[in-house]
Amino acid sequence: MNEFDFLKKLKQNFKFDLAGDDCAVLPSANGHDLLVTADMLVEGIDFRLEWAPTESVGHKSLAVSLSDIAAMGGEANWALISMGIPDRLWDQDFLFAFYNGINGLAQEFGVRIAGGDISRCPERLVIDSIVLGSCPSNSAVLRSGAREGELICVSGPLGGAAGGLRILESKARVNTEKGIDSQDPISRQLKPTPQLVLGNMLRVSKLATSMIDLSDGFSSDLRHICEQSGKGAVVYGEKVPIDPCLEKIDPDILLPFGSPLDAALNGGEDFELLFTAPAEKRKDVEDLGCFVVGEIVSDPSTFEMIVEGTGCRLDAAGYDHFRDKP
Amino acid sequence: MNEFDFLKKLKQNFKFDLAGDDCAVLPSANGHDLLVTADMLVEGIDFRLEWAPTESVGHKSLAVSLSDIAAMGGEANWALISMGIPDRLWDQDFLFAFYNGINGLAQEFGVRIAGGDISRCPERLVIDSIVLGSCPSNSAVLRSGAREGELICVSGPLGGAAGGLRILESKARVNTEKGIDSQDPISRQLKPTPQLVLGNMLRVSKLATSMIDLSDGFSSDLRHICEQSGKGAVVYGEKVPIDPCLEKIDPDILLPFGSPLDAALNGGEDFELLFTAPAEKRKDVEDLGCFVVGEIVSDPSTFEMIVEGTGCRLDAAGYDHFRDKP
Numbered sequence: 001m002n003e004f005d006f007l008k009k010l011k012q013n014f015k016f017d018l019a020g021d022d023c024a025v026l027p028s029a030n031g032h033d034l035l036v037t038a039d040m041l042v043e044g045i046d047f048r049l050e051w052a053p054t055e056s057v058g059h060k061s062l063a064v065s066l067s068d069i070a071a072m073g074g075e076a077n078w079a080l081i082s083m084g085i086p087d088r089l090w091d092q093d094f095l096f097a098f099y100n101g102i103n104g105l106a107q108e109f110g111v112r113i114a115g116g117d118i119s120r121c122p123e124r125l126v127i128d129s130i131v132l133g134s135c136p137s138n139s140a141v142l143r144s145g146a147r148e149g150e151l152i153c154v155s156g157p158l159g160g161a162a163g164g165l166r167i168l169e170s171k172a173r174v175n176t177e178k179g180i181d182s183q184d185p186i187s188r189q190l191k192p193t194p195q196l197v198l199g200n201m202l203r204v205s206k207l208a209t210s211m212i213d214l215s216d217g218f219s220s221d222l223r224h225i226c227e228q229s230g231k232g233a234v235v236y237g238e239k240v241p242i243d244p245c246l247e248k249i250d251p252d253i254l255l256p257f258g259s260p261l262d263a264a265l266n267g268g269e270d271f272e273l274l275f276t277a278p279a280e281k282r283k284d285v286e287d288l289g290c291f292v293v294g295e296i297v298s299d300p301s302t303f304e305m306i307v308e309g310t311g312c313r314l315d316a317a318g319y320d321h322f323r324d325k326p
Numbered sequence: 327m328n329e330f331d332f333l334k335k336l337k338q339n340f341k342f343d344l345a346g347d348d349c350a351v352l353p354s355a356n357g358h359d360l361l362v363t364a365d366m367l368v369e370g371i372d373f374r375l376e377w378a379p380t381e382s383v384g385h386k387s388l389a390v391s392l393s394d395i396a397a398m399g400g401e402a403n404w405a406l407i408s409m410g411i412p413d414r415l416w417d418q419d420f421l422f423a424f425y426n427g428i429n430g431l432a433q434e435f436g437v438r439i440a441g442g443d444i445s446r447c448p449e450r451l452v453i454d455s456i457v458l459g460s461c462p463s464n465s466a467v468l469r470s471g472a473r474e475g476e477l478i479c480v481s482g483p484l485g486g487a488a489g490g491l492r493i494l495e496s497k498a499r500v501n502t503e504k505g506i507d508s509q510d511p512i513s514r515q516l517k518p519t520p521q522l523v524l525g526n527m528l529r530v531s532k533l534a535t536s537m538i539d540l541s542d543g544f545s546s547d548l549r550h551i552c553e554q555s556g557k558g559a560v561v562y563g564e565k566v567p568i569d570p571c572l573e574k575i576d577p578d579i580l581l582p583f584g585s586p587l588d589a590a591l592n593g594g595e596d597f598e599l600l601f602t603a604p605a606e607k608r609k610d611v612e613d614l615g616c617f618v619v620g621e622i623v624s625d626p627s628t629f630e631m632i633v634e635g636t637g638c639r640l641d642a643a644g645y646d647h648f649r650d651k652p
Contacts, residue, residue, distance in 0.1 A: 010422075013422065014439065016439045016441075018438055018439070018441065019439065019441040020441075023441070024406065026403075028354065029357075029358070030355040032355070036406060036440060036456075036458065037441070038406050038408045038443045038454065038456055039408075039443050040409065040410055040444070040452070041445065042410045042445045042446060042452075044448075045410075045445055045447070045448075077352075078344070080350065080364050080456070082365075082454045083366065084371075085648075090327070092332070095336070099339075103340050112344055113340065113342045114342075114344040114345060114350035114362060115349070115362065115363070117366045117454070118332075118647060119372055120368060120371050121368045121371070121447075122370075122449075122450075123449045123450070124448075124449070126368075126447060128364065130364055130406070321411075322413075322416050322446065
C-alpha cells in the first residue's frame, strides 16, 4: 500500500469528498471559497537540519504550503505552524531563526501568522505548516479540469531542486576539484519560491484549466491531473525545460537519476506549477514564460513520453513516503 | 524557558498578534469570523497507543481541537488531519480504525473532513488536528474579557481525566482486590466530549465574558484568562466540583496528586469550559448545570485559593511540555 493508494481508499471508505486536491476548497458565504492546506515535514525524512541554515527550514516549511495555494490560483492570507520539538532544539536562538525564515516569506506574500501549536517530539523536529487562502467562489483551478487536446505546461525549469538535494546528500564525496558551482541547485532545494503571482494570473485569465504544484515530481504530479481528469497524456522529452544548473553537476553525483531529463521528470520539489491550457492559448502560455511540454489525450491508459521520435511509458516515479511498504 | 514563556516571546518578537487564544479569530467578509485551531499530538508524549483503543486516539485527536472551537463559542465546520506515521503503523486496519474514531466524532458534530497530509515519522505517530469553525463577527468569546467582580465558572466536574491517566499509568501496580471501578475516569481520559453546544449557548446568551477550555489544567488555564484580562482571581476550594470518580481511586494511584482537589485543579484534559460571567447571572449559570467556583478581582497579582477559610497562593501547575527545560 503506497501513500496514494491509501489516500484513495481513505477517501472512498469515509466519503471524504472535500479532500484530494492541492487545497481543500470550502464554500464560504461571501462570494469567496476558502482554501486550506496542511503540509507535514519530518526532520530526516522531508528535510535535514545539518544541510540547511535554520532560516531556510522555516522558509521552505511555509513555501510548500503557499505553493499549494498557488496551484489553486488562490490568494494566501493566513498561516498556522504546529511543531513537535526535541529537547535539543528547545532553544530560543534556534526557534527564532526558524520563525525568521517563516516570517520573511510570510511578509513577502502578505500572509499573517495566526497561530499553531507546540508539543515535544524527542527524536525529530516535526512541522505542520497550515495555510488558509481564498479565491472567488467556484473559480479555484482543480486537478480535474484537463480536457482532450489541451496543452500540458510547466511554469519553469525542472530538476534543479533534485540536483541540489543530490549535491547535499553526496557532500562527502563531491570532487571539489571539478569545480561544481553548487549555488543554484542547492538554493532551488532549500529556498523554493511559491508561484503565487503566476498561479493567480493563470486562474484570473482562465488560461489554466487544471493545475497542480510540482512537489512529488512531474511524472507523479501529471499522473494526478490525468487520473482526476479521466484523461491520458503524451509528453515530448525534448520540450521539457531542464534546469541548466543540472548540466554542471557530475553525473555520478546526480545518480540515481540516469540523466538530467530523468531528474527533471522524477526529481520533485521544484514547486513550479504544472497546468493544462486550451490549445489555442499556446502563445499566451509562452508569453508568460511558461513551457508547453505535451498534450492531454482522451484515453486514460495513455501515459507516454516521446524522446527523439520514440515513445515509451512515462512511469509515475516521483516521491512517495511509503513506496515500498506492503 | 517553558512553553508559555516561549510563546509570549515569539508573539512579541514577531508581532504575531492574531495568535494566543484557543483559536485564531480571522475576519471574514460575510458577517462572520473564521475560527482556526491546530493541536499537535505526539505518541508517548500526548497519548499512548498501548493504553487506548485506536478509535479513541482518533476521537481524542479531533476532540481537543473541537474543544478549542467550543471555548470561543463557535460552530465547528471542517477538519484537516496531518500525520507523521511510523512504518510499524503503516497498516490499513490501524489507519482505518484511527479515522473511524475521527469520523464518528466529526459526524456527531456535523464537521466535514476536508484534507490533511501524510509523512513518515520513524519513531512515533504524530498527529496534527486542525479545525475550522465560525461565529458572527466580533462575537467570539476571548480569554481577555474577564472583569472585576465577575464569577469564575466551570462547566462540569474536574479531575476525572487526570484520574484516568493515573490509573492507566499505574496499571501494573493496581490492587484489583480493592475493586477499583476504572470505567469512568479512563473514559474521561480517552474519550473526552467537546462542549460545543454549551460553548455556543454561553456566547449567544452573552453569559460568558471570557472563556477557555480546560486542557492544561484549571490552575494554568485560569492563569491564562487572568493574564490576558489583566485581572486576578480568588477561588473557593470547597466550590470546585471534583469528579466523583476520583473518590474511588486508591490515593496511592492518584499520586503525584496529593488529593482529589489537587487533581481537579492541576490535572488537565477534562475539556470542560472555564468561563467568567457577570455576578448578577449566577442563577443562569447554575441553571445550565455549571458551577461557580470563585471570582475575578482587580489586582492582577492576586491568584489565590481559599480552603476551609484559609487563603493560599494558587500555583499554575497544569501541564507544560517544556516545564523544566532551561
